[in-house]
Amino acid sequence: MTEAIDGLTAGxxxxxxxxxxxxxLVAVALPRRRLIDSAVMLLALLLLALLLPLSRAVLTHGPxxxxxxxxxxPIAIPLYVDSLALGMLWLLTLLALAIHPYASAWLQRSDHPxxxxxxxxxxxxxxxxxxxxxxxxxxxxxxMLEVTTLGAVSLVMLxxxxxxxxxxxxxxxxxxxxxxxxxxxxxxxxxxxxxxxxPMIAVHADASPAIVVALLAITAGVAMKAALFPLHAWxxxxxxxxxxxxxxxxxxxVATAGVYLLLRLWLGPFAGTWTIxxxxxxxxxxxxxxLYGSAQALRQQRIKVIVAYSTVAQLGYLLLLVPLAQSPxxxxxAVYHAVTHGLAKAGIFLAAGNLILAIGNDRLENLxxxxxxxxxxxxxxxxxxxxxxxxxxxxxxxxxxxxxxxxLGQGQWWWVAVIAVGSLLAAAYVFRILQYAMRQPENRxxxxxxxxDQSLPYALLWPPALLAALALGLxxxxxxxxxxxxxxxxxPALGGTGR
Amino acid sequence: xxxVYSAMPLWVVLSSLVAAVLILIVGEPYGRTRAAINxxxxxxxxxxxxxxxxxxxxxxxxxxxxxxAPGIDFHLxxxxxxxxxxxxxxxxxxxxxxxxxGYLKDSHDRARFFGFFSLCVTATMGVAAAGNLFTFFxxxxxxxxxxxxxxVHDGTPKAMRAGAAYLAFTLVGGALLLVGIxxxxxxxxxxxxxxxxxxxxxxxxKTLLVCVFLLLFxxxxxxxxxxxxxxxxxxxxxxxxPVSALLHAVAVVKAGAFGIVRLVYDVFxxxxxxLLGMNHVVAAAAAxxxxxxxxxxxxxxxxxxxxxxxTVSQVSYIALGxxxxxxxASIGGLAHLVHQGLMKITLFFCAGNLVHTHGVxxxxxxxxxxxxxxxxxxxxxxxxxxxxxxxxxxxFLSKWYLGLGGLQxxxxxxxxxxxxSTILNAxxxxxxxxxxxxxxxxxxxxxxxxREAPASLLWPTLVAAALALGSxxxxxxxxxxxxxxxxxxxxxxG
Numbered sequence: 001m002t003e004a005i006d007g008l009t010a011g012x013x014x015x016x017x018x019x020x021x022x023x024x025l026v027a028v029a030l031p032r033r034r035l036i037d038s039a040v041m042l043l044a045l046l047l048l049a050l051l052l053p054l055s056r057a058v059l060t061h062g063p064x065x066x067x068x069x070x071x072x073x074p075i076a077i078p079l080y081v082d083s084l085a086l087g088m089l090w091l092l093t094l095l096a097l098a099i100h101p102y103a104s105a106w107l108q109r110s111d112h113p114x115x116x117x118x119x120x121x122x123x124x125x126x127x128x129x130x131x132x133x134x135x136x137x138x139x140x141x142x143x144m145l146e147v148t149t150l151g152a153v154s155l156v157m158l159x160x161x162x163x164x165x166x167x168x169x170x171x172x173x174x175x176x177x178x179x180x181x182x183x184x185x186x187x188x189x190x191x192x193x194x195x196x197x198x199p200m201i202a203v204h205a206d207a208s209p210a211i212v213v214a215l216l217a218i219t220a221g222v223a224m225k226a227a228l229f230p231l232h233a234w235x236x237x238x239x240x241x242x243x244x245x246x247x248x249x250x251x252x253x254v255a256t257a258g259v260y261l262l263l264r265l266w267l268g269p270f271a272g273t274w275t276i277x278x279x280x281x282x283x284x285x286x287x288x289x290x291l292y293g294s295a296q297a298l299r300q301q302r303i304k305v306i307v308a309y310s311t312v313a314q315l316g317y318l319l320l321l322v323p324l325a326q327s328p329x330x331x332x333x334a335v336y337h338a339v340t341h342g343l344a345k346a347g348i349f350l351a352a353g354n355l356i357l358a359i360g361n362d363r364l365e366n367l368x369x370x371x372x373x374x375x376x377x378x379x380x381x382x383x384x385x386x387x388x389x390x391x392x393x394x395x396x397x398x399x400x401x402x403x404x405x406x407x408l409g410q411g412q413w414w415w416v417a418v419i420a421v422g423s424l425l426a427a428a429y430v431f432r433i434l435q436y437a438m439r440q441p442e443n444r445x446x447x448x449x450x451x452x453d454q455s456l457p458y459a460l461l462w463p464p465a466l467l468a469a470l471a472l473g474l475x476x477x478x479x480x481x482x483x484x485x486x487x488x489x490x491x492p493a494l495g496g497t498g499r
Numbered sequence: 500x501x502x503v504y505s506a507m508p509l510w511v512v513l514s515s516l517v518a519a520v521l522i523l524i525v526g527e528p529y530g531r532t533r534a535a536i537n538x539x540x541x542x543x544x545x546x547x548x549x550x551x552x553x554x555x556x557x558x559x560x561x562x563x564x565x566x567x568a569p570g571i572d573f574h575l576x577x578x579x580x581x582x583x584x585x586x587x588x589x590x591x592x593x594x595x596x597x598x599x600x601g602y603l604k605d606s607h608d609r610a611r612f613f614g615f616f617s618l619c620v621t622a623t624m625g626v627a628a629a630g631n632l633f634t635f636f637x638x639x640x641x642x643x644x645x646x647x648x649x650x651v652h653d654g655t656p657k658a659m660r661a662g663a664a665y666l667a668f669t670l671v672g673g674a675l676l677l678v679g680i681x682x683x684x685x686x687x688x689x690x691x692x693x694x695x696x697x698x699x700x701x702x703x704x705k706t707l708l709v710c711v712f713l714l715l716f717x718x719x720x721x722x723x724x725x726x727x728x729x730x731x732x733x734x735x736x737x738x739x740x741p742v743s744a745l746l747h748a749v750a751v752v753k754a755g756a757f758g759i760v761r762l763v764y765d766v767f768x769x770x771x772x773x774l775l776g777m778n779h780v781v782a783a784a785a786a787x788x789x790x791x792x793x794x795x796x797x798x799x800x801x802x803x804x805x806x807x808x809x810t811v812s813q814v815s816y817i818a819l820g821x822x823x824x825x826x827x828a829s830i831g832g833l834a835h836l837v838h839q840g841l842m843k844i845t846l847f848f849c850a851g852n853l854v855h856t857h858g859v860x861x862x863x864x865x866x867x868x869x870x871x872x873x874x875x876x877x878x879x880x881x882x883x884x885x886x887x888x889x890x891x892x893x894x895f896l897s898k899w900y901l902g903l904g905g906l907q908x909x910x911x912x913x914x915x916x917x918x919x920s921t922i923l924n925a926x927x928x929x930x931x932x933x934x935x936x937x938x939x940x941x942x943x944x945x946x947x948x949x950r951e952a953p954a955s956l957l958w959p960t961l962v963a964a965a966l967a968l969g970s971x972x973x974x975x976x977x978x979x980x981x982x983x984x985x986x987x988x989x990x991x992x993g
Contacts, residue, residue: 369654371608371611372608375526375611379523386644391640391644392636392637392640392641393637393641397637398567398568400677401568401571401677401681402568404677404678404681405681405684405685408678408681408682408685409685416678416681420674420677420678423674424670424671424674427666427670428667431647431663431666435651435659435662435663438648438651438654438659438662439654439656439659440607440653440654440655475567476567478567478568478569478571479566479567479568479569482568482569
């Protein structure tokens with residue numbers, strides 16, 4: 001299954017984890033903002049450059065496993081890269097590249113009292129996310145989940161609104177309960193099988209009750225952290241009250257990473273335990289999330305809350321992979337959806353943040369005439385919103401096409417209805433925002449110049465535009481990227497998610 | 500043929516896309532630059548389309564293909580049918596651009612308006628040149644999305660409601676269409692338009708084929724404004740006159756009608772459509788829409804609403820021709836795709852002139868309009884007579900061929916349908932003409948004298964009217980819409 005790992009690959013994997021970690025330490029020790037900002041940008045560019053050969057290696061050799069520290073399996077801690085992980089790594093690195101400069105300009109602009117704390121927290125979060133994606137060891141996953149949680153909760157606390165602290169406290173509560181459940185599950189697996197090394201764990205349908213409890217505990221634990229419906233209660237409040245750049249990271253990366261982890265476990269070590277009923281059941285939960293999140297998004301009066309509920313809805317699509325997992329197209333569709341949604345969602349949050357800077361708050365009724373002074377930001381919301389809604393010619397459309405093909409190809413037409421209705425609802429809540437912005441104000445002369453597009457610093461304008469352009473560009477790159485998403489061997493075990 | 504020449508459909512699509520992007524980038528303050536970009540792009544597109552028309556007439560093969568994802572191609576081509584819609588939109592884009600620049604001289608958000616206007620034309624060209632259902636869908640949805648900012652341009656609550664209704668209808672239609680297209684892709688392994696259709700070769704069961712046909716038909720029928728999916732169209736008339744003229748008379752509804760033509764001719768094929776009994780569904784939906792639209796038009800008091808319901812009714816002649824399925828009826832239906840576009844755009848231009856120059860929006864305010872705006876109302880009269888089917892204006896030819904085609908296939912119910920429709924058309928158009936020419940000018944405006952619309956509004960109106968008249972007069976000449984429809988139908992029927 002695995003080839004010998006060459007030096008470049010090993011270096012890349014190490015850099016993905018150690019790079020942000022070392023920078024985080026530097027940021028704490030040496031709080032010089034400009035220096036750290038440039039270093040973060042350089043690191044993001046470096047990692048992007050390293051991802052190219054890494055992707056090539058996965059494409060030619062199949063999934064890679066690297067045992068850390070020269071130990072042998074199953075004692076070593078493995079780092080594991082396959083197409084699913086690659087998708088996440090690309091998403092995370094691109095997000096880092098776009099969001100960090102925005103964050104830096106945003107903190108300066110809004111005169112944030114704790115601006116100096118932001119880079120270190122974000123770097124810790126980035127470290128946690130990269131390790132989470134790469135880790136192939138259950139206990140190591142637990143540790144990284146904790147690192148990620150602490151980074152994410154602290155970022156929410158940086159929000160300046162009155163509700164930020166209570167939102168963060170609520171998030172922390174959910175996340176800690178989730179951690180305990182995850183740890184419980186991990187302990188049960190270790191007690192029963194004696195292994196934490198995921199590539200070697202393959203649970204079968206006749207598993208002992210302990211394993212079933214472990215599966216349930218791990219699922220519930222991660223679901224609480226990932227805010228999967230119906231355990232989503234903390235997400236809209238936390239994502240809406242966090243500082244804008246943090247909202248973007250939370251919705252685009254942290255939530256997605258949670259679902260990534262679930263899929264990795266469900267369709268990896270626990271793949272043998274699925275029956276048709278349970279698989280369909282997970283699909284139903286995903287569908288309920290799609291419909292509920294979209295319906296809530298349609299009722300909200302604040303942009304950031306709308307976008308946060310949209311995240312609850314869009315995560316549901318990833319769960320549809322479980323009942324459709326027999327089809328390689330479903331895998332392609334899910335990865336493509338995760339990446340497109342991540343980029344587009346971050347773009348929408350950043351553009352919404354610019355609107356907030358311009359008009360002072362994000363209530364829909366204050367948006368009248370926003371197209372006069374924030375046309376470019378609205379265009380970003382429109383394009384990225386079309387990607388979220390799966391409208392052509394964006395990457396979301398390609399993802400929806402693959403998911404629809406997978407569902408129809410297996411005769412599971414009911415998911416077709418869910419996907420179609422979900423897309424329409426998404427289009428509805430995106431256009432609802434635009435509709436408020438296109439309204440003419442009562443008296444045109446009264447529009448004060450406020451803060452026009454042009455007067456916002458460049459660093460606040462290009463990141464959302466870049467993210468929207470990427471989400472759009474993915475609509476034209478299906479052919480280019482499909483080989484990286486190919487999944488031919490769908491047999492159980494962690495390796496089963498690769499070729 | 501060089502690759503550059505054979506990729507002509509791509510250049511045709513790109514010419515307006517580039518203009519759209521440039522206009523949006525240049526932004527609001529630079530009106531002259533924007534107008535220059537727009538007019539140059541429209542002229543370039545017209546030239547390219549003319550070259551392509553000549554090429555297709557010579558039997559040249561125009562193809563452009565790029566793989567978007569494994570098994571799904573972005574494919575543009577130019578066949579005879581493509582040219583019917585693309586020539587129409589290219590000519591009318593140029594005319595409408597000039598009209599719109601004059602019409603919106605003092606409006607707000609013109610960069611947004613003209614940017615999305617160009618994007619709509621791009622989408623229409625893409626719909627015309629799409630070589631498979633997948634590509635068709637991309638442009639079909641792009642058309643829905645890019646028209647929305649134009650519908651809500653005024654930013655009034657009424658415009659917002661109209662925009663919401665428009666999006667709700669077209670996006671739901673788009674979702675149905677998408678599901679149908681995915682099924683076609685899975686059944687046939689591809690969605691490329693093939694003369695004579697390709698669905699018969701899939702060997703799928705009759706029930707499944709009927710379901711797929713109905714999904715695709717429902718998706719296209721929304722834009723073609725077939726009853727009961729027409730609700731969005733009259734409401735969308737809240738948009739500025741050039742939008743109603745080009746988009747709601749030509750681009751959007753024609754994209755729907757064009758989709759129905761492609762569906763029957765190039766996806767299912769006439770034989771399979773008839774075997775499934777779907778031709779009757781199409782013809783019946785069209786017949787109901789023709790009568791319903793005309794009857795609604797009779798009840799309207801607002802000029803643009805009359806024209807909107809008239810569009811609902813008239814566009815269905817295209818679907819009717821396809822539904823009857825005989826060669827002559829097909830010629831009538833296809834020719835009407837162009838004829839209706841020319842006549843309807845004239846009427847909307849006239850309505851725009853009336854409101855722009857004299858603030859006239861209601862029918863009752865049209866009294867004596869002919870004396871105040873003789874040129875505009877002459878154009879109006881020509882186009883309205885054409886809509887009724889008076890020779891030698893273009894509309895007569897469409898109705899003549901449709902009637903003959905119905906008789907040819909023994910479907911004699913077409914003749915009474917056409918007669919009733921003609922009577923209804925006359926019933927709502929003749930009173931307008933009478934008011935304009937024979938009713939006295941209202942007392943308070945009697946001394947106003949002749950006050951025509953400004954030249955930038957008047958000339959496009961007259962050109963469009965001349966085209967409507969010319970394509971009727973010169974129906975027998977090569978490259979006239981009628982001859983071109985005959986050329987298409989000869990290929991369809993081998």
